[in-house]
Amino acid sequence: GESVGLHLPTLSVQEGDNSIINCAYSNSASDYFIWYKQESGKGPQFIIDIRSNMDKRQGQRVTVLLNKTVKHLSLQIAATQPGDSAVYFCAEKGGAGDSSYKLIFGSGTRLLVRP
């Protein structure tokens, strides 16, 4: 079952450094993954996504890596900025092939950027 008051792992980085946020997913049949950024008091904001037929995808300052062998996903943020401070969630596509699928979220990682 779920833990009440889950304590978020925290990653603290110096401004300008690169950040790497990791996520493990559960379903080896998942074919779509997505990273969201959530700032305090706001909804999840789309960052980048990747399909299971890829192992890397790049966006603006962000890269997502997918390792299906070990069911691991990572988000790399280049030249981290203070505005990147937030909680980052990975999510995998749930459901059984239906196009009306749900997202299954991970626990989240809090990124703190030191000036």
Place this chain on the structure above:
Amino acid sequence: EPEVTQTPSHQVTQMGQEVILRCVPISNHLYFYWYRQILGQKVEFLVSFYNNEISEKSEIFDDQFSVERPDGSNFTLKIRSTKLEDSAMYFCASKRDPGTDTQYFGPGTRLTVL
């Protein structure tokens, strides 16, 4: 850039009262969702809605919950008789069509049940 909007931003209610949370999905989107996030916890799926009917619902989405698309723009979540444990952030999300997978989230409604 089009976005999902939600009202109210904060709703305070007494236990046992009915609440309706409102969402306006992105205008050309066809799939709609409600999620919730209890303070400090992960985001949890509640229900998905397509073609004017529920596609999937979670165990959380019991008989006290219902969803409706009363017109061409609004998507609502009703909790018939609120409980203390319903206190959470409720997020609406929408997805464009079967060929896309990205869900876009609204800013959320904070529900506080006293």
